[in-house]
Amino acid sequence: MQLGDRVSTIAWNGYRHLETYYAVSGIGAVLHTINPRLHPEQLAYIINHADDQYVFVDLTFLPLIEAVHTHCPRVRAFVLMCERAQMPAASKVPNLLCYEEVIAGKNTDCDWPQFDENSACSLCYTSGTTGNPKGVLYSHRSTVLHAYGSALPNAMDVSSHDVVLPVVPMFHVNAWGLPYSVLLCGAKFVFPGPALDGKSLFELFESEKVTFSAGVPTVWLGLITYAKQNDLKFSHFRRTVIGGSACPPAMMQTLIDDFGVEVVHGWGMTEMSPLGTAGGLLAKHMDLPVAEQRKILQKQGHAVFDVDMKIVDDEGRELPWDGKSYGHLMVRGPWIAAGYFRGEGGEVLQDGWFPTGDVATIDEDAYMQITDRSKDVIKSGGEWIGTIDLENIAMAHPKVAQAACIGMRHPKWDERPLLVVVKKPGVELSKEEILQFYEGKIAKWWTPDDVVFIEAIPLGATGKVLKTKIRETLKDYQFPS
Amino acid sequence: MQLGDRVSTIAWNGYRHLETYYAVSGIGAVLHTINPRLHPEQLAYIINHADDQYVFVDLTFLPLIEAVHTHCPRVRAFVLMCERAQMPAASKVPNLLCYEEVIAGKNTDCDWPQFDENSACSLCYTSGTTGNPKGVLYSHRSTVLHAYGSALPNAMDVSSHDVVLPVVPMFHVNAWGLPYSVLLCGAKFVFPGPALDGKSLFELFESEKVTFSAGVPTVWLGLITYAKQNDLKFSHFRRTVIGGSACPPAMMQTLIDDFGVEVVHGWGMTEMSPLGTAGGLLAKHMDLPVAEQRKILQKQGHAVFDVDMKIVDDEGRELPWDGKSYGHLMVRGPWIAAGYFRGEGGEVLQDGWFPTGDVATIDEDAYMQITDRSKDVIKSGGEWIGTIDLENIAMAHPKVAQAACIGMRHPKWDERPLLVVVKKPGVELSKEEILQFYEGKIAKWWTPDDVVFIEAIPLGATGKVLKTKIRETLKDYQFPS
Numbered sequence: 001m002q003l004g005d006r007v008s009t010i011a012w013n014g015y016r017h018l019e020t021y022y023a024v025s026g027i028g029a030v031l032h033t034i035n036p037r038l039h040p041e042q043l044a045y046i047i048n049h050a051d052d053q054y055v056f057v058d059l060t061f062l063p064l065i066e067a068v069h070t071h072c073p074r075v076r077a078f079v080l081m082c083e084r085a086q087m088p089a090a091s092k093v094p095n096l097l098c099y100e101e102v103i104a105g106k107n108t109d110c111d112w113p114q115f116d117e118n119s120a121c122s123l124c125y126t127s128g129t130t131g132n133p134k135g136v137l138y139s140h141r142s143t144v145l146h147a148y149g150s151a152l153p154n155a156m157d158v159s160s161h162d163v164v165l166p167v168v169p170m171f172h173v174n175a176w177g178l179p180y181s182v183l184l185c186g187a188k189f190v191f192p193g194p195a196l197d198g199k200s201l202f203e204l205f206e207s208e209k210v211t212f213s214a215g216v217p218t219v220w221l222g223l224i225t226y227a228k229q230n231d232l233k234f235s236h237f238r239r240t241v242i243g244g245s246a247c248p249p250a251m252m253q254t255l256i257d258d259f260g261v262e263v264v265h266g267w268g269m270t271e272m273s274p275l276g277t278a279g280g281l282l283a284k285h286m287d288l289p290v291a292e293q294r295k296i297l298q299k300q301g302h303a304v305f306d307v308d309m310k311i312v313d314d315e316g317r318e319l320p321w322d323g324k325s326y327g328h329l330m331v332r333g334p335w336i337a338a339g340y341f342r343g344e345g346g347e348v349l350q351d352g353w354f355p356t357g358d359v360a361t362i363d364e365d366a367y368m369q370i371t372d373r374s375k376d377v378i379k380s381g382g383e384w385i386g387t388i389d390l391e392n393i394a395m396a397h398p399k400v401a402q403a404a405c406i407g408m409r410h411p412k413w414d415e416r417p418l419l420v421v422v423k424k425p426g427v428e429l430s431k432e433e434i435l436q437f438y439e440g441k442i443a444k445w446w447t448p449d450d451v452v453f454i455e456a457i458p459l460g461a462t463g464k465v466l467k468t469k470i471r472e473t474l475k476d477y478q479f480p481s
Numbered sequence: 482m483q484l485g486d487r488v489s490t491i492a493w494n495g496y497r498h499l500e501t502y503y504a505v506s507g508i509g510a511v512l513h514t515i516n517p518r519l520h521p522e523q524l525a526y527i528i529n530h531a532d533d534q535y536v537f538v539d540l541t542f543l544p545l546i547e548a549v550h551t552h553c554p555r556v557r558a559f560v561l562m563c564e565r566a567q568m569p570a571a572s573k574v575p576n577l578l579c580y581e582e583v584i585a586g587k588n589t590d591c592d593w594p595q596f597d598e599n600s601a602c603s604l605c606y607t608s609g610t611t612g613n614p615k616g617v618l619y620s621h622r623s624t625v626l627h628a629y630g631s632a633l634p635n636a637m638d639v640s641s642h643d644v645v646l647p648v649v650p651m652f653h654v655n656a657w658g659l660p661y662s663v664l665l666c667g668a669k670f671v672f673p674g675p676a677l678d679g680k681s682l683f684e685l686f687e688s689e690k691v692t693f694s695a696g697v698p699t700v701w702l703g704l705i706t707y708a709k710q711n712d713l714k715f716s717h718f719r720r721t722v723i724g725g726s727a728c729p730p731a732m733m734q735t736l737i738d739d740f741g742v743e744v745v746h747g748w749g750m751t752e753m754s755p756l757g758t759a760g761g762l763l764a765k766h767m768d769l770p771v772a773e774q775r776k777i778l779q780k781q782g783h784a785v786f787d788v789d790m791k792i793v794d795d796e797g798r799e800l801p802w803d804g805k806s807y808g809h810l811m812v813r814g815p816w817i818a819a820g821y822f823r824g825e826g827g828e829v830l831q832d833g834w835f836p837t838g839d840v841a842t843i844d845e846d847a848y849m850q851i852t853d854r855s856k857d858v859i860k861s862g863g864e865w866i867g868t869i870d871l872e873n874i875a876m877a878h879p880k881v882a883q884a885a886c887i888g889m890r891h892p893k894w895d896e897r898p899l900l901v902v903v904k905k906p907g908v909e910l911s912k913e914e915i916l917q918f919y920e921g922k923i924a925k926w927w928t929p930d931d932v933v934f935i936e937a938i939p940l941g942a943t944g945k946v947l948k949t950k951i952r953e954t955l956k957d958y959q960f961p962s
Contacts, residue, residue: 144787148626151633159634161761162764188763280642282641283668284669302641
């Protein structure tokens with residue numbers, strides 16, 4: 001092994017995964033966390049692209065490795081993260097090692113090597129919706145700075161007396177830095193392993209007295225539904241950071257009002273380590289009515305020190321911070337990537353700024369709010385319509401389980417919004433009823449032109465709505481004339 | 482002005498002082514904060530030693546400048562931090578400028594210069610009890626890292642909705658980094674100026690809805706006394722960090738139980754920027770009885786990430802973390818000085834570690850507790866007696882206002898503890914009564930051999946007990962035989 005060699009993991013959130021985080025980066029190798037939900041072809045592609053020397057694999061994912069190992073001939077060994085007794089009697093994979101056997105009897109005193117703080121520490125591939133995944137390298141320096149920034153009271157806010165259960169996977173942008181920030185703060189870590197259903201999570205929250213968790217909105221749905229159905233309350237859970245996509249206002253309200261859990265909006269992306277902003281009030285907001293405070297908490301929040309933000313128009317001209325002007329969100333800072341691993345995708349920065357691909361407003365108090373993805377924003381008659389607001393309104397309808405909004409070709413306006421809705425089980429819901437629900441909540445010309453009901457919204461490997469898939473399914477759709 | 486030129490301040494905690502912090506360091510100059518309580522001779526010494534180009538002075542301290550300006554011929558100008566209308570009609574100081582006049586009409590858009598992160602940012606002189614003060618330089622890098630570390634939930638724990646009133650002076654180790662950490666967190670700052678008496682502080686806490694403050698124990702005495710005498714409670718004050726010297730258990734109890742203010746012990750020193758450790762519980766302590774929790778909070782706490790600690794004996798051998806072994810406390814980390822400005826005092830580090838001059842224990846859970854200063858520890862018959870425990874017990878006696886313990890020559894034991902006590906006004910208190918108070922609280926041979934009552938404990942410029950002064954006053958003292 002050489003300084004900078006890659007070692008990958010395909011694993012759930014567990015203590016052996018955490019050990020691997022520190023062991024691999026600690027010897028100067030690069031921890032490459034792989035999303036097990038990737039298509040086997042993509043999985044083999046990134047193992048080879050990263051040139052992984054060793055691959056550490058949870059027992060659950062042995063079939064995945066058996067399917068791809070012949071396509072990854074340069075991997076020196078696959079290490080199964082289990083006890084000797086759990087090892088399979090036979091396997092198609094010849095170079096298979098046992099984790100506990102590999103580390104047994106080794107010296108536990110480690111003289112950590114000294115090397116440049118700008119050395120690579122870990123590697124994540126973005127789940128690109130088009131083309132092959134691209135790798136983002138993090139350095140020891142950027143990881144430590146991000147750990148400090150994300151541990152701050154306005155972001156994760158974890159103290160030594162907290163008990164943290166990361167719901168966000170450790171294969172997904174380093175679980176938003178929690179493996180670093182939680183240990184930095186001295187808190188207790190609790191790992192859910194593969195059991196992420198509402199019942200398992202709730203029981204673990206209670207038995208381990210969990211005070212803090214973080215994850216994407218879709219994961220909270222299961223937990224909230226289970227707790228509501230069984231009329232359960234959390235005894236210790238006090239705060240959660242929600243990111244990945246915006247937390248629907250209805251979910252925020254449930255968590256705060258019904259469960260007494262403080263909800264903090266986080267925003268970021270793989271290229272940002274990932275944390276960019278975090279929600280929170282200012283001193284001057286503390287005496288506002290709750291409804292006003294909620295509006296502020298619904299925004300993505302303030303840039304975490306030392307992230308800089310700006311919004312620009314299509315020509316790159318900076319737009320004002322007035323809470324109304326929206327433009328392409330650009331960021332820069334010590335934990336923001338300047339490009340992709342092996343130069344894939346070419347030059348990325350624009351004048352030193354990273355284009356996030358999000359459309360946002362920034363208000364007078366420096367609160368940023370995402371209004372859309374640049375590629376999802378609907379351009380109707382030369383004006384922009386943000387789809388997130390439209391989706392949040394639909395999601396607040398009591399008969400709607402999930403909703404997505406996409407721009408569809410329109411003969412007159414170029415594009416117009418089409419609402420795609422999954423009804424709650426067993427309810428009757430008409431197009432007219434849901435469209436009426438928009439009245440008075442939004443400018444009339446923003447209202448979707450039509451509604452299509454579907455069985456399920458397609459989600460990507462990290463729980464994000466795949467609008468490309470929806471567009472594919474509806475490629476023959478035409479607005480009623 | 483050149484990159485690295487020094488600019489000094491002699492000022493209270495005020496907004497112009499904060500502006501100077503950012504303006505001076507922001508242009509690449511070095512902010513040198515001067516303690517106005519220094520003897521004029523020492524003040525002139527450090528202005529000359531630092532080679533300050535400009536000195537920014539609060540109106541209050543004009544007499545100080547009039548007394549020393551002729552001894553500081555290299556200062557280009559003294560800038561009075563006031564409005565034009567407040568400027569004196571005449572002054573002995575020829576090169577006197579007005580702050581508001583200097584900045585009036587200037588461009589408020591600033592292109593911050595780019596320079597190496599290891600460039601010097603600020604400079605503090607230690608108030609050495611012997612010899613001339615020695616300067617400690619902080620770099621931009623060390624200041625940013627310290628700001629992150631000290632802003633963490635286990636340390637200052639300041640969020641964007643907090644209102645922070647720094648009681649610790651901005652001329653004292655950068656007010657423990659608050660001018661950086663509070664702005665980094667986006668909280669509101671409230672400045673007390675020179676009004677640090679109990680009444681003024683209490684009124685400012687209430688009118689500005691202050692939630693967080695930090696300072697040395699002696700300052701809290703005035704505030705607590707005023708609030709108690711007038712039967713007042715704080716409406717918003719929720720947390721304070723106390724450092725400089727250990728917070729007496731009785732004061733901690735009053736703040737927590739009577740006022741509902743969370744008390745966090747901080748420990749550090751000028752050479753450490755200053756924060757080294759902060760108190761706090763672990764998850765496993767949350768169900769302990771309150772009295773047990775208090776004992777843990779009474780310790781100086783855990784090293785803030787990324788400070789390393791160890792304790793060593795007189796020969797430099799590392800001692801175990803068992804909560805009992807005590808030795809010289811050594812530290813290292815990115816915001817710990819490697820030496821003094823202009824090389825004063827020569828080589829300081831021992832094998833890369835900075836000797837703090839404190840004697841401490843570290844327990845199995847990595848909690849550090851100061852038992853004494855290396856120079857104050859009493860060596861009785863070859864064994865060490867820590868004076869802080871002895872002082873805390875005396876301070877807990879209801880008739881004692883203040884207490885200090887010093888080692889005095891003893892014909893048989895080399896040194897034995899002598900307790901020096903200031904009685905509360907109007908009470909009767911005998912030596913026997915206070916010595917009996919130690920029974921059952923401490924090993925018998927630790928009990929002081931004698932008690933001396935004095936009128937006042939001498940305090941240094943930063944509020945610390947000057948044991949050297951006490952020893953001087955009592956130099957002819959002899960233990961009763």
